[in-house]
Amino acid sequence: MDRLQSDIAKLMRDDWGRLLAVLIGNLRDFQFAEDCLSDAFSSALEHWPRGYPRNPQGWLLQVARRKAISRLRRAATRTKARPDLAYLMALDAEEIESEHDIPDERLRLIFTACHPALDPKTRIALTLRTLCGLATPEIARAFLDKEATMAQRLARAKTKIAKAGIPYDVPGPQAWEPRLTSVLTVIYLIFNEGYSASTGEASIRGTLCDEAIRLARAVHSLCPTDPEVAGLLALLLLNHARSPARLDASGTTIPLELHDRTRWNHGHIREGLAILKTALRRGRPGPFQLQAAISAVHAEAADFEATRWDELALIYDRLVELVPTPVVALNRAVALSFAHGPALGLANLPEGLEHYQSFHAARADMLRRQGRTSDARDAYDQALALTRNEADRLFLEKRRDALI
Amino acid sequence: MSILGRPERLPTVAATTATDTRDENTMKFLALIYDPEGNNDFAPGSPEFEAYMGQWMALDEALKEAGVYVGGEALQPSSTATRVRVRGGKQETMDGPFAETKEQLGGYYVLDCKNLDEAIKYAAMIPVHETGTIEVRPLLDLSEMMDA
Numbered sequence: 001m002d003r004l005q006s007d008i009a010k011l012m013r014d015d016w017g018r019l020l021a022v023l024i025g026n027l028r029d030f031q032f033a034e035d036c037l038s039d040a041f042s043s044a045l046e047h048w049p050r051g052y053p054r055n056p057q058g059w060l061l062q063v064a065r066r067k068a069i070s071r072l073r074r075a076a077t078r079t080k081a082r083p084d085l086a087y088l089m090a091l092d093a094e095e096i097e098s099e100h101d102i103p104d105e106r107l108r109l110i111f112t113a114c115h116p117a118l119d120p121k122t123r124i125a126l127t128l129r130t131l132c133g134l135a136t137p138e139i140a141r142a143f144l145d146k147e148a149t150m151a152q153r154l155a156r157a158k159t160k161i162a163k164a165g166i167p168y169d170v171p172g173p174q175a176w177e178p179r180l181t182s183v184l185t186v187i188y189l190i191f192n193e194g195y196s197a198s199t200g201e202a203s204i205r206g207t208l209c210d211e212a213i214r215l216a217r218a219v220h221s222l223c224p225t226d227p228e229v230a231g232l233l234a235l236l237l238l239n240h241a242r243s244p245a246r247l248d249a250s251g252t253t254i255p256l257e258l259h260d261r262t263r264w265n266h267g268h269i270r271e272g273l274a275i276l277k278t279a280l281r282r283g284r285p286g287p288f289q290l291q292a293a294i295s296a297v298h299a300e301a302a303d304f305e306a307t308r309w310d311e312l313a314l315i316y317d318r319l320v321e322l323v324p325t326p327v328v329a330l331n332r333a334v335a336l337s338f339a340h341g342p343a344l345g346l347a348n349l350p351e352g353l354e355h356y357q358s359f360h361a362a363r364a365d366m367l368r369r370q371g372r373t374s375d376a377r378d379a380y381d382q383a384l385a386l387t388r389n390e391a392d393r394l395f396l397e398k399r400r401d402a403l404i
Numbered sequence: 405m406s407i408l409g410r411p412e413r414l415p416t417v418a419a420t421t422a423t424d425t426r427d428e429n430t431m432k433f434l435a436l437i438y439d440p441e442g443n444n445d446f447a448p449g450s451p452e453f454e455a456y457m458g459q460w461m462a463l464d465e466a467l468k469e470a471g472v473y474v475g476g477e478a479l480q481p482s483s484t485a486t487r488v489r490v491r492g493g494k495q496e497t498m499d500g501p502f503a504e505t506k507e508q509l510g511g512y513y514v515l516d517c518k519n520l521d522e523a524i525k526y527a528a529m530i531p532v533h534e535t536g537t538i539e540v541r542p543l544l545d546l547s548e549m550m551d552a
Binding site: 115117137163164165166169171175 | 517523
């Protein structure tokens, strides 16, 4: 029984998004499709103890469709749902021989959930709910929202998709670029939500990183020739590879220069480097490829001293051209400070980040390396005043108190 | 990121759409045109006026050509507006303009489109896109409610 339950839980994890994507295509209604798929999983718990089906995904899809048919039949007297019913019954008559008979429509699902007509936070939540199958309470916890608030947000999104004429489709080539950018940004934000660990529960944070990598893999397998999709996947793998070395036993952030690099996930690094190399060969570098390249330079250095800061500074020059934001400029200044000395780093610090903890932390570190102890102490204090994350607070205090 | 003009990546998707073969119904959208007033007050007959009106005429033409045009009008300025309400059986009127925001409703189109993406595509062609805002909303299909 336990074995069966964990098998079903695994199916739910691995196949929820794929089955839901097909069902939404059939039913054209996010909520209805979700309800029917949930019903099918409940039926599985009930029926499978008597015999595990030969083709579990096909079984689930077929049962979900039959749930839809019987619900529509019950409602058919008072709605004009009859054409749907005929269409579904025709589908039901088709045998699903194996898992391979189920089309992969996840790209349609993610393009719809990440539609630019939806609020960016809604896009993330809806993607986690539909494609990753995360439960509403889990998503609410990840964003530190009340469960009811998150449920409302999701319900509103599903209604808007149904009523506002948001198509369940991958856009045509002319609309492809901004929409794909939205999809990649959502995946990136899901990862960051998990990686930065600024708020929320640790276990959910880890799940978010894994889910983001899973999504990036899915999109990459669906658009294998797009270099930015590959760039994103490489970036996530290379960053996630450093996770095991990012915190010490007391939960203090360990800066990159003090990482125990043997603890990095070298499998992820190898995979990320290979994917990035293939992507860069297409000669169309974009922001995700460049960020992955930055991560790759760190991954390839045997230790902090061996980091090719000159190379990093050059990549940041390109990145700041494509993404001219103060945060990118700040990271470029850090690279310059290591490549050519803290004075150049300080001279290149951007304006407008006075409310941003990392700005003061970076500045403090440059001042410390320049030997300007009292200025450095002030800068650490400013950074600490803006710190909301325990791991960072412990680290910054340690650095400040070590100043002589 | 030159993804444009590389449609060869899409066939994987086209192949999967075979599972739902229902007709693509169109739906009606209202495009409400908000723009700061005075923005485009060119003297009739001036080259600026001709150029500006030319853009609207070209848009009307394009909408009709595409078969999405249902209707559309421009409004007199908001200073000509009157608000009417009835409270406790008593009719009240108020004189405009009602300048809660800088942008004022200046006109509208009703468009018959395949989906929101198509409606957004045409809304973005409305000549005030650089200065104003277009709000796109689907019309409520009353026939659907009657059948229920």
